Amino acid sequence: MENRDEFLKKMENLQVPDANPSSHQKAVKMAIMNAERSAVLGVWLVIVPCYFLICVFMYYYFHINMGWFAAMFTLLSSLEKVPYVDFLGPLVLFILPIVCIVINALSIIHVQVQKLGPDQRKIREFNISIKIKLWNILLILLSLIIVSVFISYVMTENISSIKN
Amino acid sequence: MKLNWFTRKGIFYLPVSAIGWVILVIAFLYAIYIFADIDSRSHSVSDTLINFVFNLLIIGLVYTLIAFFTEKRPAGIQPEE
Numbered sequence: 001m002e003n004r005d006e007f008l009k010k011m012e013n014l015q016v017p018d019a020n021p022s023s024h025q026k027a028v029k030m031a032i033m034n035a036e037r038s039a040v041l042g043v044w045l046v047i048v049p050c051y052f053l054i055c056v057f058m059y060y061y062f063h064i065n066m067g068w069f070a071a072m073f074t075l076l077s078s079l080e081k082v083p084y085v086d087f088l089g090p091l092v093l094f095i096l097p098i099v100c101i102v103i104n105a106l107s108i109i110h111v112q113v114q115k116l117g118p119d120q121r122k123i124r125e126f127n128i129s130i131k132i133k134l135w136n137i138l139l140i141l142l143s144l145i146i147v148s149v150f151i152s153y154v155m156t157e158n159i160s161s162i163k164n
Numbered sequence: 165m166k167l168n169w170f171t172r173k174g175i176f177y178l179p180v181s182a183i184g185w186v187i188l189v190i191a192f193l194y195a196i197y198i199f200a201d202i203d204s205r206s207h208s209v210s211d212t213l214i215n216f217v218f219n220l221l222i223i224g225l226v227y228t229l230i231a232f233f234t235e236k237r238p239a240g241i242q243p244e245e
Contacts, residue, residue, distance in 0.1 A: 037172070037232070037235070040172065040174075040175045040228075040232075041228065041229070041232050043175050044175070044224065044225050044228040044229075045225070047221060047224075047225070048218070048221045048222065048225065051217075051218075051221065075214070075215060075218055088222075092222075096225075
């Protein structure tokens with residue numbers, strides 16, 4: 001009996017750990033798209049503009065005067081003159097890299113808006129987390145380069161045509 | 165609607181159903197037709213290849229786009245965690 005009272009006393013005096021559940025949040029951060037699938041599609045989306053840009057760089061920057069590199073941009077410029085295929089050039093060089101950026105960004109970015117706590121109802125927190133997925137980030141950067149090269153080309157062409 | 169027509173191996177999609185195989189065969193036949201058409205109008209082998217590579221990449225892109233949306237995925241697993 002004494003032992004039991006002692007035990008109960010001990011149990012009553014035990015210090016309960018004070019765990020605050022709000023400080024131990026471990027949210028499952030789901031991305032909208034699958035990272036691996038987005039990377040695979042992204043490779044196919046940027047493969048044509050990359051091929052085109054490599055040909056242009058080889059011809060203009062490295063002055064490799066091979067028919068193979070010259071023929072690639074004569075092919076794209078000739079597409080502009082064909083009535084139903086004239087959209088193909090801007091589509092390949094601008095729209096496809098943009099799509100690549102969007103799908104790869106959706107697969108690595110997680111956005112969350114949450115209230116800070118029950119005592120701070122009016123204050124909201126906006127969290128953006130980016131997963132470090134090498135292939136997705138590389139494809140986004142590559143697509144950004146392609147789009148910026150295309151935009152700068154269009155701008156310089158327009159400026160030179162206005163001046164002339 | 166789930167369409168399990170293709171499965172992914174690396175960056176390539178392989179057909180796993182009859183419709184998938186039909187799409188792959190159509191893509192192949194179209195590539196052969198394009199090659200023959202370009203070859204009939206070009207003056208050299210390199211001229212044929214230059215124009216054909218671009219068309220082949222476009223065909224590959226369209227095929228991959230179809231396969232991407234009709235890929236076979238494990239049940240219950242949608243986006244990556």
